[in-house]
Amino acid sequence: MGEASKVSRYLYTVIVLFLIWLFLTASLDPQEMLVGLLLALIVGAFTYEIFTTNGLANLSPRRIVYAIAYVPYFLWAMIMANLDVAYRVLHPKRPINPGIVECRTVLKSDVGKLALANSITLTPGTITLDVDGDRYFIHWIDVKDASVEGASRNITAPFEKFLKVIFG
Amino acid sequence: MMKRLLAIGLILVIGYWLANGLAGVPFGEDRMLVGQYYLDNVKQQTGAINAVTAVVVNYRGFDTLGEVTVLFIASTGVGALLWRRKKERTAEVEGSVVLTTGTKLLVPFVILFGSYIFIHGHLTPGGGFPGGATIATAFLLLYMAFTAYEIPHKGFEKTEGVAGMSYVLVGLIGLAIGGYFLFDWIWQTWKIGTVGELLSGGFIPVIYMLIGIKVGTELSGIIDNMIKEGVSE
Numbered sequence: 240m241g242e243a244s245k246v247s248r249y250l251y252t253v254i255v256l257f258l259i260w261l262f263l264t265a266s267l268d269p270q271e272m273l274v275g276l277l278l279a280l281i282v283g284a285f286t287y288e289i290f291t292t293n294g295l296a297n298l299s300p301r302r303i304v305y306a307i308a309y310v311p312y313f314l315w316a317m318i319m320a321n322l323d324v325a326y327r328v329l330h331p332k333r334p335i336n337p338g339i340v341e342c343r344t345v346l347k348s349d350v351g352k353l354a355l356a357n358s359i360t361l362t363p364g365t366i367t368l369d370v371d372g373d374r375y376f377i378h379w380i381d382v383k384d385a386s387v388e389g390a391s392r393n394i395t396a397p398f399e400k401f402l403k404v405i406f407g
Numbered sequence: 408m409m410k411r412l413l414a415i416g417l418i419l420v421i422g423y424w425l426a427n428g429l430a431g432v433p434f435g436e437d438r439m440l441v442g443q444y445y446l447d448n449v450k451q452q453t454g455a456i457n458a459v460t461a462v463v464v465n466y467r468g469f470d471t472l473g474e475v476t477v478l479f480i481a482s483t484g485v486g487a488l489l490w491r492r493k494k495e496r497t498a499e500v501e502g503s504v505v506l507t508t509g510t511k512l513l514v515p516f517v518i519l520f521g522s523y524i525f526i527h528g529h530l531t532p533g534g535g536f537p538g539g540a541t542i543a544t545a546f547l548l549l550y551m552a553f554t555a556y557e558i559p560h561k562g563f564e565k566t567e568g569v570a571g572m573s574y575v576l577v578g579l580i581g582l583a584i585g586g587y588f589l590f591d592w593i594w595q596t597w598k599i600g601t602v603g604e605l606l607s608g609g610f611i612p613v614i615y616m617l618i619g620i621k622v623g624t625e626l627s628g629i630i631d632n633m634i635k636e637g638v639s640e
Binding site: 271274282286287367 | 520
């Protein structure tokens with residue numbers, strides 16, 4: 240995906256910062272809103288160049304819907320993985336089979352790669368050690384399939400179907 | 408061995424001496440003399456909810472001016488000690504995509520939150536110094552994640568100076584209007600704002616905004632000075 244225009248990137252940064260401000264102050268007092276808007280405009284002017292490359296394209300309805308749907312999906316994966324690790328810790332024989340596997344990702348954007356790496360790390364049992372281009376090096380507590388394709392199918396693919404739409 | 412035993416003995420003696428002195432102060436009892444005056448009058452006299460910032464900026468503004476000066480001297484001192492003709496970042500390992508992208512996403516939020524802290528200094532805990540330190544963290548993040556990052560020096564140093572001068576200027580305006588340095592002319596003379604809203608607190612938010620900007624740029628400058636190494640040509 241190419242770089243969006245400066246105006247679009249700036250506007251996107253301002254919108255995101257203003258939303259954060261609204262959550263932060265949790266008040267609809269006009270004074271707070273005005274100061275928040277001013278601050279979003281100022282901070283946005285200084286930081287939009289590093290904050291975003293896609294600009295307003297990030298706010299397409301399809302992406303937002305997928306992003307909202309991703310939250311419960313990810314939380315569920317996190318709960319299940321936590322229970323799985325708790326089972327391994329409490330089990331008298333400690334059934335672990337650790338190892339480092341390599342995965343491939345289909346994600347192109349850096350933000351998508353960051354989201355995938357964090358999703359993998361936050362679901363216990365798998366930890367992202369390093370990301371290099373489209374290769375992920377992952378420490379897996381229970382290696383079921385050491386091949387690149389097999390590991391990708393098990394670890395990265397479940398998240399990718401969402402993240403591919405959200406971040407590209 | 409002898410040295411250590413002597414040191415431990417000395418520390419024990421000092422500790423006992425201090426504990427003995429503090430034992431005379433009853434815990435939890437009302438011993439406030441001037442403190443009660445601050446708590447009773449802070450809203451009406453300064454317009455601020457946060458009594459700490461009201462004391463620090465308003466009742467005892469000279470101390471804060473002194474602290475800002477100390478920080479400025481620290482920054483100048485570091486600059487003077489580490490001064491070399493040619494300085495460069497010598498870091499060689501660029502962070503992974505996780506670190507760099509995460510930093511890019513976080514920096515605007517950190518700066519926004521730092522500004523939130525110093526803008527709400529008269530209402531919530533915090534003020535100019537924590538807010539400024541938070542903003543400096545954003546620049547520290549950039550320094551840590553990118554091997555080639557540099558703060559825009561010219562803009563930063565000028566902003567720092569202008570913010571410091573504006574603080575003194577606000578105090579001097581007070582001198583002209585109210586008769587003494589750091590007189591709160593915005594609250595005492597003009598009565599702007601209602602207590603509890605963002606637009607209140609007299610000159611506390613104004614001064615904290617200036618302090619926040621000053622501290623933020625100053626600490627970033629210190630980071631910049633310390634992270635670079637001199638290179639021989």
